[in-house]
Amino acid sequence: MEERRANLARRLRALGQCVELAEGRVDITTLEHVKDVIRRAGDRAAISGEKTVVALAGPTGVGKSTLFNALSGTDFAEVGVRRPTTSNARAVAWGSALPAELLDWLEISDRHLVTEVPEGFAELVLVDLPDYDSVESEHRTVVDHLVKVVDALIWVVDPEKYADAALHDGYLRPLRDCADVMMVAFNKADALDAADLNRCVRDMRHLLDDAGLKATRIVTTAAEFGTGIDPLREVISRTVSAKVAMATRLAQEVSVAAYNLEIELGKSVPVLNRRAVTNLIDGLAESAGVPELADGIGADYLARGRAVTGWPFTARRYRKSDDPLRRYRKANAELPAGKVSFDSAVRGAKLESSLREFSDSVAGDLPAVWKQAVWEAAHSNSGAVKDQLRDIAAASLPPEKPPAWWQLFRIFQWLAVLAVIGGVLWLVSGPVLQWCGYEPLPSVYWLGIAAPLWLLVGGIVLGVAAGLIGRAVIIPAARLRTRGARRELNDRVEAVAQAQVVAAVQQELTRYSDAVRLVRAAIL
Numbered sequence: 368m369e370e371r372r373a374n375l376a377r378r379l380r381a382l383g384q385c386v387e388l389a390e391g392r393v394d395i396t397t398l399e400h401v402k403d404v405i406r407r408a409g410d411r412a413a414i415s416g417e418k419t420v421v422a423l424a425g426p427t428g429v430g431k432s433t434l435f436n437a438l439s440g441t442d443f444a445e446v447g448v449r450r451p452t453t454s455n456a457r458a459v460a461w462g463s464a465l466p467a468e469l470l471d472w473l474e475i476s477d478r479h480l481v482t483e484v485p486e487g488f489a490e491l492v493l494v495d496l497p498d499y500d501s502v503e504s505e506h507r508t509v510v511d512h513l514v515k516v517v518d519a520l521i522w523v524v525d526p527e528k529y530a531d532a533a534l535h536d537g538y539l540r541p542l543r544d545c546a547d548v549m550m551v552a553f554n555k556a557d558a559l560d561a562a563d564l565n566r567c568v569r570d571m572r573h574l575l576d577d578a579g580l581k582a583t584r585i586v587t588t589a590a591e592f593g594t595g596i597d598p599l600r601e602v603i604s605r606t607v608s609a610k611v612a613m614a615t616r617l618a619q620e621v622s623v624a625a626y627n628l629e630i631e632l633g634k635s636v637p638v639l640n641r642r643a644v645t646n647l648i649d650g651l652a653e654s655a656g657v658p659e660l661a662d663g664i665g666a667d668y669l670a671r672g673r674a675v676t677g678w679p680f681t682a683r684r685y686r687k688s689d690d691p692l693r694r695y696r697k698a699n700a701e702l703p704a705g706k707v708s709f710d711s712a713v714r715g716a717k718l719e720s721s722l723r724e725f726s727d728s729v730a731g732d733l734p735a736v737w738k739q740a741v742w743e744a745a746h747s748n749s750g751a752v753k754d755q756l757r758d759i760a761a762a763s764l765p766p767e768k769p770p771a772w773w774q775l776f777r778i779f780q781w782l783a784v785l786a787v788i789g790g791v792l793w794l795v796s797g798p799v800l801q802w803c804g805y806e807p808l809p810s811v812y813w814l815g816i817a818a819p820l821w822l823l824v825g826g827i828v829l830g831v832a833a834g835l836i837g838r839a840v841i842i843p844a845a846r847l848r849t850r851g852a853r854r855e856l857n858d859r860v861e862a863v864a865q866a867q868v869v870a871a872v873q874q875e876l877t878r879y880s881d882a883v884r885l886v887r888a889a890i891l
């Protein structure tokens with residue numbers, strides 16, 4: 368028994384935690400029902416775990432009150448009286464004191480104590496319910512409430528009313544999960560001969576079986592004459608001494624509530640796969656203009672490299688206005704400084720579609736409301752995402768130090784230029800000096816060719832050649848630079864995506880998986 372209770376407590380805890388997680392994400396009626404079950408179960412277990420409340424329920428005139436008196440050995444219930452003005456249920460308990468707190472909780476004020484305790488009745492509270500088919504709607508309200516909260520139910524019927532549709536469709540069938548804590552007292556057995564009684568009871572049995580109440584026993588009684596009372600007492604006292612009715616009843620209610628909640632939750636297993644994250648990063652990077660920015664960085668490298676390594680006489684000089692990054696920034700900042708325009712329709716749409724595709728692909732076949740929650744999680748920091756992407760796009764990467772090999776080319780180029788200038792000066796120095804009346808410089812020949820010509824032609828050939836080699840190396844180097852920049856920028860975008868989008872979505876998915884795990888724990 369203790370084990371049963373501990374098990375029930377564990378399941379209730381799991382269900383409670385599941386409800387917290389599912390709040391706002393599953394159908395409100397289901398959730399309210401589950402909360403109601405948890406509340407009732409908690410209250411009931413806390414108020415009196417020892418007592419078993421058994422109620423007699425049924426339509427008017429079948430003999431509930433007569434049976435109540437017969438079972439309790441009292442005449443507390445008025446027999447044959449319709450009480451349209453009072454909707455009171457009445458209760459009798461055995462022992463030295465009434466379980467006042469429990470009766471208060473049941474809202475039964477008409478209560479009686481019997482000090483002489485028959486065997487097995489010590490922990491019993493027997494309740495006579497108002498007629499569920501009374502003309503007074505208030506009676507029905509009382510019945511409907513108590514039927515939910517008592518531990519075990521005896522449905523009293525008679526030969527006339529045993530097939531009552533209101534009984535079968537309104538109470539028995541909906542309560543089929545509690546079949547084993549309910550029984551039927553087929554009363555007024557004396558009104559039929561044995562064969563008819565048999566036929567009626569068999570008929571009732573079929574009705575119960577068809578409604579899924581195989582576990583519900585039928586006992587025949589004739590309360591007025593005390594027939595069948597002892598067997599019924601026997602069944603009741605066994606229920607009480609086993610002390611399982613309450614735990615069973617609550618456990619079944621918890622199972623049903625948890626099962627309904629599980630249907631709402633579904634059984635998806637959402638996974639945050641790497642591919643979805645990669646697509647998100649690519650999408651965000653595109654929306655931030657990373658590809659253009661990386662291209663700009665590569666183009667900048669190319670332009671400056673050419674200016675440095677090219678032949679100084681012909682190479683295009685690098686001007687600030689040539690800076691491709693500048694052009695990029697200009698193109699992306701129709702707005703004041705730093706505001707790379709997410710407001711531009713294309714950028715904004717790309718950002719939005721990346722977030723949506725990401726949440727769609729990870730939410731998979733989650734229930735609609737939960738999908739919406741994942742979508743909201745993906746968008747929860749979209750302001751920060753925009754700001755940070757904007758910063759990435761607007762930040763010029765740290766100015767690059769020209770690579771050392773560019774400097775080598777530059778020195779070589781200037782040496783070549785000096786050689787050309789030296790050669791020219793040397794060549795023109797002869798006629799100039801002669802004209803001024805000086806001795807010309809001594810002629811020097813290398814391999815039979817005049818030294819100034821060597822300098823002039825050699826300088827030109829080497830300079831042009833170095834320029835061409837430099838260009839041949841710069842082009843692939845610029846391509847590498849573009850790739851490197853893209854990687855670097857993508858890493859920054861990834862950090863933003865992880866911190867502002869993936870983490871929030873992950874949290875929502877974990878919330879869902881936890882809810883599914885907990886609801887399963889509550890069913891088992």
Ligand SMILES: Nc1nc2c(ncn2[C@@H]2O[C@H](COP(=O)(O)OP(=O)(O)O)[C@@H](O)[C@H]2O)c(=O)[nH]1
Pocket residue numbers: 425426427428429430431432433434445446447448498554555556557558588589590591592
């Ligand atoms: N023949 C017969 N009449 C009964 C039996 N039990 C109760 N009655 C009568 O049925 C009528 C209604 O009984 P009552 O206990 O007030 O029914 P309740 O409305 O279900 O509480 C009364 O006149 C009783 O005397 C029974 O076993 N056999």
Ligand SMILES: [Mg+2]
Pocket residue numbers: 431432433445446447448
């Ligand atoms: Mg009555």
